[in-house]
Amino acid sequence: MFSAIxxxxxLLGAALVFFMQAGFAMVETGFTRAKNAxxxxxxxxxxxxxxxxxxxxxxxGIMFGAGNGxxxxxxxxxxxxxxxxLPNGVPFFAFLIFQTVFCATAATIxxxxxxxxxxxxSYCIYSAAISxxxxxxxxxxxxxxxxxxxxxxHDFAGSTAVHMVGGVAAMIGARILGPRIGKYTKDGKSRxxxxxxxxxxxxxxxxxxxxxxxxxxxxxxxxxxxxAIISASSIFVTTNLxxxxxxxxxxxxTWIRYKKPDVxxxxxxxxxxxxxxxxxxxxxxPFGAAMVGVIAGIVVVVVIEFVDKVLKVDDPVGAIGxxxxxxxxxxILTGVFAVDGGLVYGGGFHMLGVQCLGVVSxxxxxxxxxxxxxxxxxxxxxxxxxxxxxxxxxxxxEHGLVSAYADFTTSAMITEDIGDFTVxxxxxxxVPVQVKTSDIDAVSEVxxxxxxxLTKQAKFEALKxxxxxxxxxxxxxxxxxxxxxxxxxxxxxxxxxxxxxxxxKIQVEIVVAKIPAIEVINTAKKVLYTGHIGDGKIFVYxxxxxxxxxxxxxxxxxxxxxxx
Numbered sequence: 001m002f003s004a005i006x007x008x009x010x011l012l013g014a015a016l017v018f019f020m021q022a023g024f025a026m027v028e029t030g031f032t033r034a035k036n037a038x039x040x041x042x043x044x045x046x047x048x049x050x051x052x053x054x055x056x057x058x059x060x061g062i063m064f065g066a067g068n069g070x071x072x073x074x075x076x077x078x079x080x081x082x083x084x085x086l087p088n089g090v091p092f093f094a095f096l097i098f099q100t101v102f103c104a105t106a107a108t109i110x111x112x113x114x115x116x117x118x119x120x121x122s123y124c125i126y127s128a129a130i131s132x133x134x135x136x137x138x139x140x141x142x143x144x145x146x147x148x149x150x151x152x153x154h155d156f157a158g159s160t161a162v163h164m165v166g167g168v169a170a171m172i173g174a175r176i177l178g179p180r181i182g183k184y185t186k187d188g189k190s191r192x193x194x195x196x197x198x199x200x201x202x203x204x205x206x207x208x209x210x211x212x213x214x215x216x217x218x219x220x221x222x223x224x225x226x227x228a229i230i231s232a233s234s235i236f237v238t239t240n241l242x243x244x245x246x247x248x249x250x251x252x253x254t255w256i257r258y259k260k261p262d263v264x265x266x267x268x269x270x271x272x273x274x275x276x277x278x279x280x281x282x283x284x285x286p287f288g289a290a291m292v293g294v295i296a297g298i299v300v301v302v303v304i305e306f307v308d309k310v311l312k313v314d315d316p317v318g319a320i321g322x323x324x325x326x327x328x329x330x331x332i333l334t335g336v337f338a339v340d341g342g343l344v345y346g347g348g349f350h351m352l353g354v355q356c357l358g359v360v361s362x363x364x365x366x367x368x369x370x371x372x373x374x375x376x377x378x379x380x381x382x383x384x385x386x387x388x389x390x391x392x393x394x395x396x397x398e399h400g401l402v403s404a405y406a407d408f409t410t411s412a413m414i415t416e417d418i419g420d421f422t423v424x425x426x427x428x429x430x431v432p433v434q435v436k437t438s439d440i441d442a443v444s445e446v447x448x449x450x451x452x453x454l455t456k457q458a459k460f461e462a463l464k465x466x467x468x469x470x471x472x473x474x475x476x477x478x479x480x481x482x483x484x485x486x487x488x489x490x491x492x493x494x495x496x497x498x499x500x501x502x503x504x505k506i507q508v509e510i511v512v513a514k515i516p517a518i519e520v521i522n523t524a525k526k527v528l529y530t531g532h533i534g535d536g537k538i539f540v541y542x543x544x545x546x547x548x549x550x551x552x553x554x555x556x557x558x559x560x561x562x563x564x
Contacts, residue, residue: 003089006222009232010087010094013218017101020211021048021108026204027271028112031195031264031317035393036116037404043123047108048101050124051131055103060096063136069147072140085145087221098221102162105215106135109166112317113174117181117390120398122383126173129373135165138362152351153358154338157219159279159330160362167324168366171313176374177383179314181390190309192493193316198263205267212239212274216281231282238281238289239274245290246273249297257301258492265301265494268318272300275323276330280338288337288344295333296326305495318494328359446556448543449517453508454482455528455536460506466527467510470519476509484537505536511543513559 025044029037051059056078064085065072073080078096086095107130114123141148142161155161183191195201216239222228250269254262276296277289284292303321307313313320335352336343343352377383384390389397395404455463460477467475482505492498512520521538528535548558 001089002091003222003224005224006087006089007091007094009218009223010090010098010221013214013221014094014098014101016211016214016218017098017105018048020101020105020208020215021045023204023207023211024105024108024111026200026207027267028115028204028317030197030199030201030204031112032115033193033393034196034403034405035395037196037395038399038401039120039394040111040115041404042120042399043111043127044108046124047111047127048104050127051104051107052100054128054131055100055136056096059103059131059133059136060099062133063099063139064144065140066145067140069145069150070141071137072144089224090221095221098218102158103131103135103139105158106162106166106169107131109163109319109323110170110173113170113315113319114177115316116394117384118173118177119382119385120394122377122381125377125381126373130165130169130370134169134366134369134373135162138165138365141361142358148354148358148361151354151357153354154283154334154351155279155331155358156282157216157278159275159277159327159334160359162327163275163278163323164327164331164359164362165366167320167322167327168363169370170315170319171307171324172367172370173374173383174313174315174320175311176371176378179312180316181387183314184312188312190312190496192496192498194493194498195264195316198267201264201267205270209243209270209274212243212278216278220282235281237286238284239277241286242277242281242289242293242296243270243273245293246270246276246297246300249294250301253298253301254495258495260492262492262494265304265318268300268304268322269297271322272296272326275326276333278327279331280334283334283338283340283342285337285339288339288342291337292330292333296329299329300326301495308494308496328363331355331359446513448511448513448546448555448559450541450543451510451512451517451520451524452539452541453510453524453528453536454480454505454539455508456534457504457506459528459536460508463508463524463527466523467520470523471515472510472512472520474510478507478509480505480507484533503534511546511559513546513556 021044025041028044029040032040057076058074060078061075061080062072064082065075065080066084067073082092082095086092107127110126110130111123139161140146142153142155143149180193183193185191213236217232217235220228220232220235223232247266247270250272251261251266254260254265273293273296276292277284280288280292300318300321303325304315304318307315307320315321332352332355334342335355337345338347338351339345341347341351343349374383385394385397395401453463457479464475481503483503510520517540521540524538545554546558547554551558
C-alpha cells in the first residue's frame with residue numbers, strides 16, 4: 001500500500017534537488033568570466049538532460065539492481081521489479097526521479113573545475129559516461145546493497161556517493177585539461193582570474209543551501225511515523241548548523257590569513273559545510289555537526305590553496321576542495337562523531353575504519369575510470385578548445401552567442417546619480433590637467449579642442465549632467481579597463497594577490513569649439529574631485545580639423561548642432 005505523505009516527501013526532495021542545478025549554474029557562472037557564462041549555463045542544463053535518459057535507460061539498473069556486491073544488473077528502460085529496494089509506501093517512479101536528480105548532481109560538479117576551456121561536445125560525452133556507469137557502480141556499493149553497504153559504510157545522503165565522486169572526477173578532468181591561459185606565470189606562480197559576478201555566486205550558494213534541506217532532509221524517504229518526523233527535523237538542524245558554522249569559520253580563517261574576510265572563499269565555506277555534513281547528518285548531534293562545520297571551514301581553504309598553488313591544478317570554482325575533499329572528510333568524520341558507533345562516543349575504530357575504506361575505494365574507482373574516459377576523449381576529439389577560442393570566450397566560439405549579457409552593454413554605463421558633490425579636500429591638491437600639444441596649425445581661426453576624461457563609472461551620470469548644464473551635448477562614451485601608476489587597489493582573490501588590478505572606468509571624449517575648453521575642464525574637475533586616488537585624469541588635445549560628413553562643413557561650422 002502506498003503512503004501519500006511518504007510519496008509527497010520524496011517528490012518534494014526530488015524537486016528541491018533538481019533545483020540545485022540552478023544553484024550550481026549560478027555559482028559556476030559567477031566565479032568565472034562573463035565571456036563564458038552562456039557556456040556554463042548550457043553545460044549545467046545538459047548535465048541533467050543527458051543524465052536523465054541515460055540513468056533511466058541503464059544507470060538505475062546498474063545502481064539498484066539485485067546483481068551482486070559489486071554490480072547491479074543491466075535493465076534497459078528499468079522494466080524489472082525493484083520492490084525489494086523501494087522505501088516503505090513509495091512507488092517506483094517517485095523513487096526513480098529521486099535517484100535521477102542525485103545522479104545529475106554528481107555529474108554537474110565537474111563543470112566548474114573544467115570551466116572556460118573545455119569543448120562542449122567533449123563535456124557532453126563525459127556527462128553521459130559518468131551517468132552511465134561511473135556514478136551508478138560506486139553508488140551500488142553504497143546504496144544499492146553492494147559490498148560497502150554490507151560492511152556498514154554510512155553515507156546517508158551522499159558526501160561520498162555524490163559529492164566526492166563529482167569532486168574526484170573534477171580533479172582528474174582539470175588535471176588532464178590543464179590550466180587556463182594566463183593562470184600561471186613562467187615560474188609557476190599562480191595568478192588570480194577573478195570571476196565576473198560574486199552576486200551570482202552568492203545567489204547560487206543561497207539556492208544550494210535552501211535545496212540542501214531536500215537533499216539531506218528528504219533522504220529519510222518517510223514522514224509517516226514519529227521516528228521519521230524526529231529524524232527529518234534533526235537532519236534539518238544538523239545540516240543548517242554545519243553550514244553556518246563552516247561559513248563563520250572560513251570567514252574568520254581568511255580574515256586572519258589574508259587580513260580581510262574573503263568573499264568567494266566564505267561562499268565556498270558554506271558549501272563545504274553542507275557537503276561535509278551530508279554523510280552523517282542523521283547520526284550526529286548538533287555538537288558533532290558544529291565540529292564538522294569548523295573542520296570543513298578550515299580545510300576547504302587550505303585545500304583550495306594547495307590545489308592551486310602546489311598541485312598547479314586550475315579549479316576556478318573550488319569544486320575539488322568543496323566536493324572532493326570535504327565529501328571525503330565528512331564521510332570519515334561520521335566515524336568520529338556518530339552518536340551510535342562513533343569514535344568520540346566510545347564506538348572504537350571499527351566504524352571509522354569502514355568509513356576510511358569506503359572513501360579510499362570510491363576514490364580509486366573514480367580515479368581509474370575517469371582517467372581512462374578523459375584520456376580517450378582527449379586522444380580522439382580533444383578535451384580543450386583552441387587558444388583562439390579560449391581567448392575569445394566559449395559563448396561566441398562554441399555557441400554563437402555574442403554575449404550572455406548583451407542587453408546590458410549600454411545600460412551598464414549608466415550608474416546611480418551621485419547627487420550634490422561635496423569637496424573632501426582643497427582643490428589645490430587635485431591632479432593637474434595634462435595638455436598634449438601638436439605642431440600642426442588649425443584650419444580656421446576658431447580653435448577646436450578635444451577633451452578626454454577617464455574616471456570611475458559611478459561618476460558618469462553626475463559628469464554628464466554637469467556638462468549638459470554648460471552646453472556640452474555631444475560626447476563619446478566608452479567602457480574601459482585600466483589603472484594608474486598605483487596599479488589599482490591592492491587586492492586578493494581567493495588568497496592570491498592581484499599584481500595589477502585593471503579597474504572598470506569610463507572614457508568620455510568631447511570636442512568643443514564654441515564652449516571654452518577651460519570651462520569644460522573646470523566643470524569636470526569640480527564633479528570628479530574627491531582628493532583620493534582614482535579620481536581620474538583629464539587629457540586635452542589641440543584638434544587640427546573637424547569635418548561633418550553629411551554636409552561637408554569643416555572646423556567651427558562642423559561642430560554646430562544646426563544647419564545654416
